[in-house]
C-alpha cells in the first residue's frame with residue numbers, strides 16, 4: 012500500500028507527557044502548553060485525563076484544565092475517561108471528545124485500571140452509550156499492543172480482539188499503543204495486519220513510545236501500510252506511570268520532520284512546534300527528547 016497523502020496528529024504531550032512527571036506541572040503551564048500547541052497547528056489535543064487523583068496526581072487538575080482552555084476554532088480538545096464518573100466530569104467541563112483506554116494484556120489492565128480486560132469492556136459500554144447521548148465522540152485505546160511490561164509478548168490476535176471490541180462498541184477510532192516501546196517495524200506491521208482484519212485501517216491510529224528508539228522506524232512501517240493517524244508528544248515528553256521504564260511517546264517534532272520529508276501533509280508548523288518543545292522542557296526542567304527539536308535550537 013502507498014503512503015497516505017496526509018496524516019492527522021493527535022498531540023498527547025499535555026496528557027501522556029505530563030502524567031508521568033515526578034512533580035505535578037502547574038495548571039497555568041499546562042494551559043499555556045496547550046495554547047502554544049494549537050498555535051503551531053495541532054488540531055487534536057489531548058488536554059487532560061479524568062482519572063482518580065489518587066492513581067495519577069499529575070492529572071488531578073483535570074477540571075481546571077478542561078474548563079480553562081483558551082479554545083481555538085477547529086481544534087478538538089479531548090480527555091481520557093475510564094468510567095462514567097470520569098465521563099460525566101469531562102462532559103461538565105466541555106470536553107469535545109473523550110477516550111476509553113483498555114489493554115491487550117490482562118496484567119497491565121489490572122495494574123492500570125484495576126480490572127480485567129472483560130470487566131473494562133463492561134465499564135466502557137455505558138460510557139459509550141452516555142457519550143453518544145451527549146453527541147460526543149469516543150476514541151478507544153489499546154495498550155501493550157507490541158509487548159507488556161508484566162507478560163512480555165502479546166499475541167496480535169489478542170490486540171485484534173480488544174481493538175475489534177472497542178470498535179464494535181462504537182469507538183470511532185482505535186489507537187494502538189506500544190506502551191513500553193519494545194516494538195520493531197516487522198512486528199508492528201504484523202500486528203497491524205491482524206488488527207486491520209477486524210477494524211478498517213482508516214479507523215486506526217499508531218501510538219508509539221520511543222523507549223528503545225524504534226518509534227520512528229515503526230511509524231514508517233505502519234505508514235507504508237496506510238495508517239493515517241499518529242499520536243505523538245511534543246519534545247517526546249512522558250510515559251505511563253503503570254509501565255515501569257516506559258519513556259516518552261515519539262516526539263511530535265520528529266514525526267513532522269519525517270512526514271515533511273515523505274511529502275505527507277500535516278498542517279503543522281515545525282518551527283513553532285519545536286519552539287514549544289524547547290519552551291516546555293525549559294519550563295519544567297526536563298530534557299528535550301526530540302532530536303529534531305534539539306537540532307533546530309542548536310543552530
Ligand code: HMG
Nearest residue numbers: 061062063066093096097123124125152154155188190251
Ligand atoms: P478503582 O479504585 O478501581 O475505582 O480505580 P473505584 O470505582 O473503586 O473508585 C475508587 C476511588 O476512585 C473512589 O474515591 C472514586 O470516587 C474514585 P474514594 O471514594 O476512594 O475517595 N474515582 C475517580 N475519581 C476521579 N475520576 C474518576 C474516578 N473513578 C473512580 N474517573 C480507576 C479505577 C480507573 C478510576 C483507576 O484505576 C484509575 O484512575 N486509573 C488511571 C490509570 C491511568 O490514568 N493510567 C495512565 C493512562 S493510560 C496510558 O497512559 C496508556 C495510553 O497512553 C496508551 C499507551 O501508551 O498504551 C492511553
Ligand code: MG
Nearest residue numbers: 027188190251
Ligand atoms: Mg501512551
